[in-house]
Every structure is written in structure tokens, then in C-alpha cells.
Amino acid sequence: MNKLWIGAITILMTLSGLSAAAQAEVLTIEGLAAANSPEFARIQSISIDRFGGRDGRALAFELEDRLSGITVFGRPYFNVIGGPSAVQSDATLSGNVTAGVEQYETTAKRRRCVERDDKDKCVTHKNMKVSCLTRTIDYRAQVRATRYSDGRSIYTESFPDQNEQTICFGDDEDFSSSESVLRSMIAGTASAISNDLAPREYREEIRILESRKGMTKTEGNFFKAAIKKTKSNAAEACRMWDEAAGNGQVHISLTFNRGLCAEQRGDLEGALDFYQEADRFSPGKLEVTESLRRVSDHRRALDEWELRQSGRD
Structure with missing residues (x-):
């Protein structure tokens, strides 16, 4: 069997595997992911205070739009x-944004045409060192939230980022x-x-x-x-899986799927x-671990939502 046929078969097998993964059966789950900062469960109103730096005002405007658009x-x-x-x-957001742009000369290997025919079509390419210019944008935003009731800082975070691009x-x-x-x-x-927040x-x-491994x-x-x-x-x-469990069937796939239901x-x-x-069937199994985390997070989010609603009364 020649290499072309082997390559074609490999591609078909890969595509078949991707198709099987895409066609895997699923259940649609809706939920609420908790905020990363539980301190804000009772914060009903936020004012956008001063953001320093040349790009601070842009971040303040973006935050105002984003936070105003959040609905639950x-x-x-x-x-x-x-x-x-x-x-x-209830709380005030403030911060600072710094950004710097730096350019410097460098070299890099690039594939370049070194020979052309009489129709100006490249016939020979070669990897060669060429002169380049690299631009780096360093960015950092620092943000703080202060609670009005006690003046305490309830959120402090730094957001660094960098973008580098080289043109030769x-x-x-x-x-x-x-x-x-x-x-x-x-x-x-x-x-x-x-x-x-x-x-x-x-x-x-x-x-x-x-998986049905181990089932009759x-x-x-x-x-x-x-x-x-x-x-x-x-x-x-879901009813059928409940029926199977009611008939005494015990299996990790059955139990997990009933959890999804x-x-x-x-x-x-x-x-x-x-x-x-x-x-307990399979400690540390990824699908189970992720589902445990997802449900626990959903429960915490709902608890915080109820706490928040009690503060509106």
C-alpha cells in the first residue's frame, strides 16, 4: 500500500473520529456561575470613580457599559x-491604566524568493536572515473597589497584558x-x-x-x-434510566446520567x-469532577442571589 493511500486512510479515520465526537449525545444544562468575588453579593450599586492613566478613561467607560448591561x-x-x-x-470602583509601546530592530529567518523565471514567477525559495522591526505593547490595569459602609477595600486586582508583533x-x-x-x-x-463581580x-x-462495560x-x-x-x-x-435503576441496575454511566437529568x-x-x-465508582473521573464543581458553584451562586434579594427588601 503506497504512502498516498496510507495518508488518505489516516485522514478518513481522523475525520470519522471527529464526526463521532461531534455526534456524541448530550443533555442541555442551564445554570448560574457564581461571581469570583463573593463580597459583591450584597453590593447593589456601584459608582465608577477616577481611573488614572492615558487609557484610564477608556476603561472606566467600558466598565460602565459592561456592568450596566449585566442581567440575572x-x-x-x-x-x-x-x-x-x-x-x-454601595461601592466605588477606581484604578489606573498604564500602557507603553516599544519598538526595536531585530533579525529573523524568513522564506524569501531568490530566483525568478522570465515570467517573474519565483522558482527558488530560501530561508534567510532578514532585518525586522519588533513592536511590544505592555499593558497593565490596576482596579480597586471600596465599600462605602466601612471604607474597606473589597476587591483589588491587577490585569497585565502584552502584545508583541514582528514585521520583517x-x-x-x-x-x-x-x-x-x-x-x-x-x-x-x-x-x-x-x-x-x-x-x-x-x-x-x-x-x-x-460506556456499557460491565452491563449485561x-x-x-x-x-x-x-x-x-x-x-x-x-x-x-431520563425516565428510562430511572426505570433501570429502579430495577436494581448499578453502573457509573447510569448514575452519572441520572445526575445530569x-x-x-x-x-x-x-x-x-x-x-x-x-x-465513588471512579474517583477523580474528569466528567464527574467537573459536574461536582459545576453543581457546587451553581448552588453557591443561588445562595448569593437569595442573599442579594433579601438585601433589596
Whole structure:
């Protein structure tokens, strides 16, 4: 068998594997990811104070837009005060942004044309050292939140970033606009701060476990039939897995999938019990560990949401 055929077969096998992965059965899970900074569970209003540095004002504007746009369960999460106001906010955000641009000459290897034919078509290429210019943009934003009630700093974070681009003699490109690079860095900082201060609603497709190793033929066939049902009727698939468990079947795939079913219908306590049981079957299994973390995080987010709502009363 020649190398071309071997290569073709390898590509087909790879594509087949990717297709199988893409067609894996899933259950859709909706939830709430907790904010990275639990101190903000009781913060209802935020004022955007002074941000120093040449790009500080741009970050302040971006933060005002981002935080104003956060909604949870259809309700605005923060009352954002962007300028001077007679209303005292629960917390104040301030900070500083520094950015520096440096360019220096260097060399690098590039593939270049060294010979052309009479029609100006390149016939010989060669890797050779050429003169280049490297531009580095160093960025750092420092952000702090101060709580009004006690003057305590409840959030302090630094956001460093760097962009480096090298353009060589003969390259068919130019440096990206430094302004666009900085805008991207500022947007990334604002996004990270939003995730730190507020929870995030999510909708994810989580793969079920499909392994039937250790099941009897009858159990395996019934389990496989339930898997097929996930495409058209997830509730029926879940009912079938419950039926299998009710008939005394015990298996990590069955237990884990029942956990996904419980999580999908919002029964977080039930889901946690199933995932903990699955973890006893196979300690440290990635899918189980991730699900345990996801449910625990969802529960914490809901607890913080209830705490927040009690503060509105």
C-alpha cells in the first residue's frame, strides 16, 4: 500500500473520529456561575470613580457599559453610577491604566524568493536572515473597589497584558493599529472584572456517559435505547434510566446520567448525590469532577442571589 493511500486512510479515520465526537449525545444544562468575588453579593450599586492613566478613561467607560448591561434572571444586577451623583453607591470602583509601546530592530529567518523565471514567477525559495522591526505593547490595569459602609477595600486586582508583533523586510503585512490592540486589552479587562463581580447565566451541552462495560446484554440494550432517546426526548431518556435503576441496575454511566437529568430539571441536591455516588465508582473521573464543581458553584451562586434579594427588601 503506497504512502498516498496510507495518508488518505489516516485522514478518513481522523475525520470519522471527529464526526463521532461531534455526534456524541448530550443533555442541555442551564445554570448560574457564581461571581469570583463573593463580597459583591450584597453590593447593589456601584459608582465608577477616577481611573488614572492615558487609557484610564477608556476603561472606566467600558466598565460602565459592561456592568450596566449585566442581567440575572432578567433583572439588572447593578445600579451603575457613571458620574457625580447625589446618591451614595454601595461601592466605588477606581484604578489606573498604564500602557507603553516599544519598538526595536531585530533579525529573523524568513522564506524569501531568490530566483525568478522570465515570467517573474519565483522558482527558488530560501530561508534567510532578514532585518525586522519588533513592536511590544505592555499593558497593565490596576482596579480597586471600596465599600462605602466601612471604607474597606473589597476587591483589588491587577490585569497585565502584552502584545508583541514582528514585521520583517519583505513581509506582506504591517503592524496592527496600537489603538485597536489597546481597545482589545481594555475590553478584556472589563470582561474579566465583570466575571469577578457578578454571576453569569450559562447554557451548556454536557456529554452523557455512554460506556456499557460491565452491563449485561439486556441492561446494555435498554441503556443504549435510552441514549438514542436523548436526541428527541430527553425526559423519556431520563425516565428510562430511572426505570433501570429502579430495577436494581448499578453502573457509573447510569448514575452519572441520572445526575445530569436531575441537574437539567433543577434538582441540584439530587444531582449532587448522583455525582458523589458516581465519584465513588471512579474517583477523580474528569466528567464527574467537573459536574461536582459545576453543581457546587451553581448552588453557591443561588445562595448569593437569595442573599442579594433579601438585601433589596
